[in-house]
Amino acid sequence: MEEIAIEHIVHTLASIRESALQQRQRLSQPPKLPARKALEKCVEWLAAALFPNRLGDPDIQAHAINFYVGTTLDKALRELQQQIRLELAFKAPAEPGKQFHAQAHTLAGQFAEQLPPIRLQLDTDLQAAYQGDPAADSIDEILVSYPGILALIHYRIAHVLHGLGLTIIARLVTEIAHSRTGIDIHPGAQIGDHFFIDHGTGVVIGETAIIGSHVRLYQAVTLGAKNFPKDANGHLVKKFERHPILEDFVVVYAGATILGRITIGQHSIIGGNVWVTRSVPANSHVTQAHSDAKPIPAAA
Amino acid sequence: MEEIAIEHIVHTLASIRESALQQRQRLSQPPKLPARKALEKCVEWLAAALFPNRLGDPDIQAHAINFYVGTTLDKALRELQQQIRLELAFKAPAEPGKQFHAQAHTLAGQFAEQLPPIRLQLDTDLQAAYQGDPAADSIDEILVSYPGILALIHYRIAHVLHGLGLTIIARLVTEIAHSRTGIDIHPGAQIGDHFFIDHGTGVVIGETAIIGSHVRLYQAVTLGAKNFPKDANGHLVKKFERHPILEDFVVVYAGATILGRITIGQHSIIGGNVWVTRSVPANSHVTQAHSDAKPIPAAA
Amino acid sequence: MEEIAIEHIVHTLASIRESALQQRQRLSQPPKLPARKALEKCVEWLAAALFPNRLGDPDIQAHAINFYVGTTLDKALRELQQQIRLELAFKAPAEPGKQFHAQAHTLAGQFAEQLPPIRLQLDTDLQAAYQGDPAADSIDEILVSYPGILALIHYRIAHVLHGLGLTIIARLVTEIAHSRTGIDIHPGAQIGDHFFIDHGTGVVIGETAIIGSHVRLYQAVTLGAKNFPKDANGHLVKKFERHPILEDFVVVYAGATILGRITIGQHSIIGGNVWVTRSVPANSHVTQAHSDAKPIPAAA
Amino acid sequence: MEEIAIEHIVHTLASIRESALQQRQRLSQPPKLPARKALEKCVEWLAAALFPNRLGDPDIQAHAINFYVGTTLDKALRELQQQIRLELAFKAPAEPGKQFHAQAHTLAGQFAEQLPPIRLQLDTDLQAAYQGDPAADSIDEILVSYPGILALIHYRIAHVLHGLGLTIIARLVTEIAHSRTGIDIHPGAQIGDHFFIDHGTGVVIGETAIIGSHVRLYQAVTLGAKNFPKDANGHLVKKFERHPILEDFVVVYAGATILGRITIGQHSIIGGNVWVTRSVPANSHVTQAHSDAKPIPAAA
């Protein structure tokens, strides 16, 4: 058998890679990025430190829990610090070779201090799930089995990281949850306490969305942008406020799409599958026009 | 560099944990729950025992298949029995320390006896997929690649477990499938034979839904609850019949939402993206009003 | 405790298996199929060979990249060749025992030659993502974190395999992406360059769909078939052209459903949640009728 | 190709197994034994708890060491307790089915309390190695690289377990070290502090040997039994005192063999390769007769 021309393919790929790097004005050796697999481990450890009885080692004994939390936290923060160094170096092409140990250490420490408030917020989310789902028997079950909670653990961690300027790590963390749950929350979104997403597959919450407390979403709800203005050069204008605001106690049913920087007033209910592009006042109830049902015509 | 105050964080998290446990009237040492990772292995082994040629060891030889099925089944049932013990203990806070070996053994045995009927039902589901998808070339391919079948293997296992009262394990099993396929079937739902879900992402089937035989669903179909009545104390009424009934031979196209304890009569077709909250008779065809198409206005 | 009757269950399962195989006119020893787990590794290696700096070993040094690409490619092609042999043998029941080494080697070589063009196409997809998403900061981030790109890497590899007749492997490859991203692209679909899928959960692109260049889709968009004609024997007609054509520069917003062999003319915009079953000319803008908003009625 | 008669072999092996069990007067289902692999993990964790900076996680940070020790100890003691249960059940054939949870817990606790004294003794052994080997640069290096220390960590743990009656576990623990170092110390032997074994391959120390403090052995030293008396029935007399006593400050050079219940008086030196079967007084120097050296005769 003739050999596969592997050397030729390797060199063709190398020249494509080289020119792709040049187009992006990168040197031939691009800086590293934070690594998704490392962050998966890291978030798993953080979740175990936050909820050791439910998301940690299932056989842990009562008298060893604090030891376990400390060890797990230490591992998680060491790994996180490593990833932070990569993000800082990636964003500082003007300082090649700089290691960023001290900055990464400081940022990891600032993140760590937010873990207790994150846990408190997640406790309110668990309450909301228990109160909002007739199928839920206990808070413990919700914690181990509800994808909405898994997504919120990732989001609330990522949101703190995003606030510290670690936008790449933050995005990778929410994408890990997106992949596992089908729930896509941008780490920049602002979400109040007692938040509950049921089922969740297909939920999208955009970068500048603002969600009050006691809000409830069902599967396939989009809180998106309506349009994407370009600047004078034809480039997208980035980062402006373009996603909806949901006030406290809003409920959005499955498949609803809410687009643009509009406000859904508090206690409003958005029905399933509707399409909303204008603000609605408090206590509104938005529903879809009814569908037609008719008999299937007899075959000819 | 100043050290991260890890001890302080550990103790703050401990006191939050402690008060969360007290709010739920739990002792300081909460009972264990069944573990998702253990159940992932367990279902993988059960699937391998059900379909050893396709979902088991890919190199297994013909003369060793029964040995393989027996070994795999034994591993799966041992692990399942362990998880059943945890669920029984979790649900019996009045009997702390009780091990539940005998009950778990009995329940695992009762479950094991249902494996042949589960396999027979799954064979009808595979037939339905083959007959229902123009892109399908063989039943073997469907078994290894269709997410709808993966979801049904999990659901049909979970439904038997749910019927034995093992609601936590059952829910974890269907959530494993939900995470992998985007198909969210509550283990309490009742689903007849020859069931086919195509593509599947975003499908939600609620706890009290009843589905006949020869039913076909496409992606993003919701069979949900319409509303959530509260009792006199303002708490949700749990577990009542609140999801739709789909009679035999019903087809529901992508994105349709069917809510409440309504009945879709046999041989009916529910069109894509429609919203149905009232029962429809047999042989109905429910469709959405058409959309408007108009030219994009010229820019000013 | 009474023992679980494991022997009895094993033999019952064996007889069910036996009769299921006979119904499919298979011998008692069915041929092997390509294995999903092997293909997961394989695609991971191919992605690492295509984008070694971002999707390969995160610690790889600049001077070792070509070594790394060559090694990784070699591993991937060896594994692929193995899986190709299985598919060829599975599809050739008339030649039992034939090993297909030479054919598999040739097909693996033909596939390998398409890797540079695949990389070039993916570079245009990355450009499209960068230009199409206001939240994107750099192409590097997109490559490591956007599910749409992950799905396209799988699709573009699978499409080449599908073109070589390796339909089972191709389908398994796109299902791997489907499971991770919720994006379900049939490997037979034809997709031009500069393609961008944002968020992506719930996107379905059917087997005979044709998509031009510079097309953009949002989450939960379906490009599906409208109906499924049967032949004179009541069997589904398979493989005919039944999915939409999207011309260049078309944009389809979240939740839109486009069904049947229709054409969406170039530069058209399809609004969110709409249902399109007829062709639309170039530059069209299709939108949904607006929903009704009314105050929540006071409780009685 | 004809199939290998695997069923036949399985049944032949089963009948051999059955009759072997009957010969040992065991029921057809033999009780489990402690598992070597589990004990390997267990001793690795205990060593990490004793010397966390050198034998634990190499990246552990200073402020997390106590957390790490606690977590590791908890894991080790849980596993040990499990293995203790197996040994207790194995030795109690008259109580089939008994779980021995409480006794195992008590024994694990008694073992745990001996960990600080074990660490103190090992510290003296490290001192002895540092003072006894001209090639040693630091105590830290000795701890990570000297097989004699590895063997002593296992022995000192095993000796405590042996003292608690856990003879099977104790033997498995010293065999783990034997396999890694070639040093075979019976857990029943009594060994004082400041003990040093250099190189170590081939050292054998028997069950009833007694070794004082500040003793030093080189490779291939045997402290063995001289003969094996049988009782009236022709069976070996088991467990009587049959191995040597080495008093304080004795040095035994490579390859020496000391057999029987004899005493080597304090400060004695036993030369390399000698064979000693009679007691020697304190301060003795035992050496081998010199060898003959002569020219190699010229070939005929």
Add this chain to the structure above:
Amino acid sequence: MEEIAIEHIVHTLASIRESALQQRQRLSQPPKLPARKALEKCVEWLAAALFPNRLGDPDIQAHAINFYVGTTLDKALRELQQQIRLELAFKAPAEPGKQFHAQAHTLAGQFAEQLPPIRLQLDTDLQAAYQGDPAADSIDEILVSYPGILALIHYRIAHVLHGLGLTIIARLVTEIAHSRTGIDIHPGAQIGDHFFIDHGTGVVIGETAIIGSHVRLYQAVTLGAKNFPKDANGHLVKKFERHPILEDFVVVYAGATILGRITIGQHSIIGGNVWVTRSVPANSHVTQAHSDAKPIPAAA
């Protein structure tokens, strides 16, 4: 930092490799050899099939043992067949590309048929250990903890393979045991039943040694060759009979060296550390001259 000249080193190594291959009259692509890691797994599985209760899955249940043995045997024989193919191809340079499937299958089958006799022989070895060691409490403990038994399991498997002409695999199997136990038995040696090696580190048994039944060896015993005659070209004469014969019931104590094609008559005892190069008649007792003990001279 200057880069390490990795490309240069790779090419230098390649040219050394190339010329080494040429010196051995090999083509530039050398045939593969059986792989040690694969054989480690394989022997582990064979040992588990021979002694499932003690060397297999520690949690296996009684009713599943035959399933377990069959599955494990099937895995082991598949892997073995693969390795046999490699050895056959390596030894047949005149038939490049030949796959040897059928021959390997036949040899694996012939090997498999010898497993029951191997088990029976090992049962006699276990008896011998129990009867020969005063420290042994039960046959079960011996099976899991005695290195002599581990070495014999490997040897008895390897000896059958050696007899089938699979000399490379056979040697790798005994080297696996050598590495774990320090006991080096050439697979060509012939060893009768009821064989016991105590402690074992340093034992060497040469290729043409013949050992009767009921023989007992202690650590560091060598049964070696005395000299290595060369042929007319100055090359070693290979494979001639050059190692000792030990008749039934011989005992050899620690460190004894027996060299050359001599015979140790039945029931003889060879003392520790002696050097024997001439045959001894039955019932002999060979011992070393005694050593001198004198007081350590007072320091000047």
Add this chain to the structure above:
Amino acid sequence: MEEIAIEHIVHTLASIRESALQQRQRLSQPPKLPARKALEKCVEWLAAALFPNRLGDPDIQAHAINFYVGTTLDKALRELQQQIRLELAFKAPAEPGKQFHAQAHTLAGQFAEQLPPIRLQLDTDLQAAYQGDPAADSIDEILVSYPGILALIHYRIAHVLHGLGLTIIARLVTEIAHSRTGIDIHPGAQIGDHFFIDHGTGVVIGETAIIGSHVRLYQAVTLGAKNFPKDANGHLVKKFERHPILEDFVVVYAGATILGRITIGQHSIIGGNVWVTRSVPANSHVTQAHSDAKPIPAAA
């Protein structure tokens, strides 16, 4: 059951650890050491780079070997550089916090340049084994199965590292081989080409030993120090020349012990089990006095 007082044990261990560190004049946070597990991987990769066909990926294809060597070398050197940094920092307590990146890089590069000469030397060792062992069939078999070669691969790598001042890493590397083979070669020893150790268990070669070319050793040979002089303070004098010199073509049979800074003249033969403490001229043949054989006295 009463809880095990794990907190108490942790704190007792902490205070013992603390005082042990103080005795060694270390700060409370001791510097890290190179890690054995990391070096095991590292040497495995180096061996694979040196002998890719035999000690690398067994399925590697001919056209990919250089890619494989480059990738493996890169991984090995990255890991080595990391371990070098740890050794440099450990040995520089006066420069706490210094990272030593540049020095480690330089040292790794200097090591890498010695790989081709190491390979050339090992090729002579393989030749010597082939020529010296009547049981050897091919050089390929020797490479994969002879423990003497495994030990020499580790030694020759370690010796170069030792020459670069990396004494801790070098020692760990030879200890890895010691554990696997029972052959204990100090990395400081100087060993010429065509070196062969047969069987090898129990061989010890001391730090300052010098071995010429074409030397052959059998199992359990010691090249050791005769005595250990102390300085005026009673401390061992370290690192002086205290081990034997073996000139070219010397052969030493099993169990021989050669002690002190003596010279064994070229072409000498040292017989088995002898004890040599004085120099012998070239062409000497040193043997043991013969043992006595007498009949076993009849029992009374």
